[in-house]
Amino acid sequence: MTDQTIARQVDEFNAGFTAQIGPELSAVFDGEQADLRAAGVPDGVVAVGDEAPDAPLVTPTGSATSLADVRGDAPTVLVFYRGAWCPYCNITLRTYQQELLPALRERGVQLVAVSPQTPEAAEQSIANGELAFPVLTDPENVLAGRFGIVTAPSDAARGAHTRLGFDVADSNADDTAAIPFPSVFVIDAAGTVRFADVHVDYTTRTEVAEVLAAVDEQLAPAS
Known part of the structure; x- marks a missing residue:
């Protein structure tokens, strides 16, 4: 168990990451995040009550x-997560493995993670977090597109990535830099979305x- 929220783990990671990459690159990523927050969640995202889209994986x-x-x-x-190259995704998936998965299993609910990265990169995600739930590839972000959550790093962020020695397109199955907004959807047994949380x-x-609160509230049997 981590005994920590994801937010606290991110704060701890960011402190070291900022010191490692320096103020110039940190400013690039800070600017990207500020722009994303200002733009907000895009129109057309699958909403509570909608039928969950399907796509090949x-x-x-x-x-x-x-x-x-x-x-x-x-x-x-x-x-939905961005890829094994994303430290925030690795923190999240590891925490879900340790703390969310056991609680979901007790409730008869399954956990599934999807990203646009290659199957080989998905294996890296599994290894990073010792994941014991399905981790699948969404080629060309078809499923993410149907959920309305496709985005891409800014040009400045991609430049910063290059300076750090990687490019998102190298990990993606379609060789583009398109990625999903990190998102969680709770889908009931009938295929209806009962909870949606998109993080720009x-x-x-x-x-x-x-x-777990959403699962308990939305999936609990009617009394």
């Missing part, structure tokens, strides 16, 4: 599947307590 071993196939008839917490600022995430 790929397993880490390269097998074809889809969100509908993975969900089956089980209520599902669907997590990629340094913030849905906390475990928030997910």
Whole structure:
């Protein structure tokens, strides 16, 4: 157990990261995050009460599947993340593995994570967090697009990434830099979205307590 919120872990990471990369690159990422917050959540995001879209997905071993196939008839917490290259994603997925997954299993709810990265990179995500839930590839962000949450790093941020030795497009299955906003959707057994939380600022995430509160409120059997 981490015994810490994701936000606190992010704060601790940021302190070291800022010191490591220096003020110039830190200012680039701070500016990107400020712009994202100012723009807000885009129009057209799948909302509570909507039917969850479906799209083809790929397993880490390269097998074809889809969100509908993975969900089956089980209520599902669907997590969109940017990729194994994103430290905030790694913090989040590791925390979900340690603290969210056991609680969901007790409730008969499954956890599924999706990103646009290659299956090989998805394997890295699994290794980073010792993940024991499905981690799937969304080629060309088709599923993320149907959920209305596709974005991309700013040009300045991509330049900063290059100076740090990587490029998002190198990890993505379609060789573009398109990525989803980090998001959590709770989908009931009938395929209806019952909770939606989209984070345009990629340094913030849905906390475990928030997910469990939504699951308990929205998926509890009627009395």
